[in-house]
Amino acid sequence: MKEEISVEVFNHLVGLAALELDAEQATYLRRELNLQLQVIHELEAIPLEEDLKINAHGVKYEASITPQLRADEWIPYEDVEAILSQVPELRDRFVVVPNIPHEKLD
């Protein structure tokens, strides 16, 4: 079967996805991606009208059923402690993470 997603492309994707994989995982995932792509190519058999619009939700959101946008108002959350209690590392109510990498742009 054709392997459209090569090892190089796959490794690039893994980096973009902020993942790191062992060899066994990588082999399985790349194989499945290529199998899925094979299925996705079925879509190419369908003749599409030139002006065919995309569909984002299925259901048509006509004005009569669409909620009005909420006012753009800040509403403080009532239980901040419940949120802060979930933070893996917290110092003085700030979220602590390792150094943020910076790249010098030319």
Add this chain to the structure above:
Amino acid sequence: MTMQLCDTPAHELSILLRKKKISAKEIVESCLERVAAVDGRPGSLDPGENSSQDNQSVHAMITLTAEKALAQAKGLDDKVARGEPLGSLAGVPFTVKDIFCVKDTLTTAASRMLANFRAPYTATTVERMLAQDGLMIGKVNLDEYTFGSSNESTAFQPAPRNPWDTNRVPGGSSGGSAASVAAGEAAISLGTDTAGSIRQPAAFCGVVGIKPTYGRVSRYGLIAFASSLDCPGPLARNVTDAAMLLKAIAGPDRQDATAVTKAVPDYVGVLDQGVKGLRIGLSEDYFKIVYMDAETGEMLQKPVPDEVRAAVYHAAEILKAQGAEIIEDVPMPNTRYAIPAFFVISRVEAASNLHRFDGAKYGYRTAQPKRDLREMYQATRNEAFGLQPKLRILMGMYVSAAQYSEQYYSRALKVRTLIRRDFENVFDPGSSYHLDALLTPTTPTTAFEMGAVYGDSVLMQYADQFTVTANHAGIPGMTFPAGLGADGLPLGVQLLGPDFSEPILLRMGRVFEEGTQAEAWRLQKPQVLRGLA
């Protein structure tokens, strides 16, 4: 076997409670006893090897909320004693798929990533069920982040098993919901459906499942898989109970801009209006199974098994006998493209939704010391995501990459338009078909064996080939039990209708239920219940 309270339909429990013939405490205790009898140990991250007992248990639960349920029951019994008005779900025990946030309760998404996450708020749907005096028994297992059709991908093992045969999968991703209802651990359950995740497990476990019209039910507090496809909905042992739950959870929500403002009908009140004059279609496009040839990779088609086709035709006969008109050979030409389009659209949305899980603000964070944030993200996501989330992220990133987006993502969204158009063409009152619903199989087969499909992501996805079209089109779909296969496992049939046609689908389901009450298969019980006193 005498009928226990936990096996009693939700609508009957509610009446018995109002008449003070039973208490909420008795209802909860009955459910907890059933959980103790059939569920086995709850799912956990470090389960060890399965014992033979494990292999004969249901394992629907991740978190049993027994104390909360008993406290709720006490509050409800006090309310009854004081003569206060009761909610529509008063005394109805329910489970919640562990993908919905429930305040101060673990909300895991069946992933190591969220194993320690205590939600700071409650999903609108669950809030509404509790406000209607429903009794939450526990939070149930699912495929990790809902990514699967068998429940085997959960990080919380042992994975749920089918109560009709514990060597079979319960389906997925709402497998814990379907299994808990089929096994009598609760009367109803709240699930979600992105490609068939309510309807497929409901069919496998012999219960009713509804994927409502997109926007009918709020998604607030639901951990998202694919935001344009996800729909919360009910699972129940009968049509009336499913209607009760849908009525309780449907409606606009200021927290979800996609929840429509359309008035919610009285789904229970319409149930007995019959089907006289309603037009129901059958399509050959839903009697073909698409599959991939293992050697060549070619996509092939074969007919559904005879018993699956027969179940649909039997349902059609029952409905016809009650006055519905059956129209055959309805063309639905884009059905076979629904899975390929889903592979693209759902992966792009899933990848986007999964980027938030990075170990910074909540959930799992790697214990390894890391030099910088990027390394922390990578180690966290590697350690905490299972293979299925990783697969979806990678595919989502590939097909939405700038150089491929037009070829894959835009094209898939246009194919989605064609799938929607298939339905519009046959539901349009001005068309020659002008159908009220399409009647189809829910699944290509009965429940498959544990381990038979897991790992083959293409074959697993094709388990949803008859259900996913409704998610693309946004329309409602309902599955209901329609008999047993030669293997003794439940067969489900599905009704698909125009936007917001849930009342009509429920009426059809009710007519089928009444018309088959005397059939022998209705007397059969799931395997795990057969030995119980």
